[in-house]
Amino acid sequence: MPPARRRPGNPAPTRRFGRFTGTDALAVVLYAFLPLAAAFLPLEDVAWLRANPVAGSYLLNLAVYGVVFIVAVVAAHAYVSRDVRILASRPWFTIGILPLMLVAMLVVTAIAVSLAGGAQISQNQESVQTVVEGVPWWFTVPLLVILGPFVEEFIFRHLMIGKLSLYLNRWVCYVLSTVLFASLHVLSSSAFTMQTLAPYLGLGAVLVFAYAWTGNNLAFSISLHGLKNLLSVVLLYSLNLSSLQS
Template identity: 55%
Template structure:
């Protein structure tokens, strides 16, 4: 096995971090504000709107994910080794953390009023209903969660906290995580962000609680997404008003 670099190097910003973060932000902003320009072309090339949406999301997350994995491979290797030394803890705490996420989100939604479904949420539901599970799971359960945990936990907390107070980094991580999922909506509202704020808060908590373990927060994020995917496939389209 290769030698893991010392912690100081693992949490130092590097050129690949800049490429991955810049690509993520640039593509996200383009999709939010200019993505409609590509929609007619994509729909003419692909059979359905769901296929076009899947192709865009796959290209987006795969391109960012390659640079993210290259930039964070040392942390990924270290964190997997740590989790492998305590398998029972991992197998117990990942599902419990997913349950905690659902509970916290429900509490936040109740405290702030009924949450409004975001365009992102509605788009994911439509995507899952129009694309086979064997294509959806790699995107929404593996690649997507890894990219988001790399950006919002590893970079914004793990690395940025070396320069900025960690509690500021945690707040920034949760708020930006929620905001990026509703960006581009007309009249950005707190109601649309509420479910993502609850989700982001729990992911921040488990990341910090496990000593900045990127792979643990990834497993929790992936577990929540897997649960959502299974529920959408299991429930009839009429349940969502389709």
């Protein structure tokens, strides 16, 4: 029989993932509980942080994501290295599809917001806007473009789809990944509504699709997530600069 033809856009067949490890569990525990632990720190007793609350909040988030990032890199470095090699073997595919996926993400997000009855600013979006107003862009890029995408794709795609699908139906994993990813980003909002969830549901759905369509390629979903966040950073700082100059 002739060999099975590979689907277009899938640079590698779906690969079998290993089972959950202790390092995976440590990353999840740190991701879930470090922010809670940070909330009990007596930061108000530090004079510098009282004078610079925005910078203090940013540094706290940087520390939390930095710790989880280190653990996630240890847990997933072999997968990421392999996936980078796969993408590098087809550079034109990677270069061409990333911006197309980004456009698809913006379109899907806009449709989700429209179906939900319009946009509603979440606490997460307000926090990002506050950081933009008080912290230079070269400080926010490491957190929003590098650490955040790596940690979130490791947890919500690599673990919740790549590994959890060993135990659950893949479609169940897709739904869980999308819904939990969106819920996490509005968890601290006073109004937990479809309007606040909608943008993140659209974002999560496209990231899930990109991860699955590329054969569970973690490096690709990290790159797409980072590219989207980079676009957001550029737009936010550009708009903030324009408002200051007007």
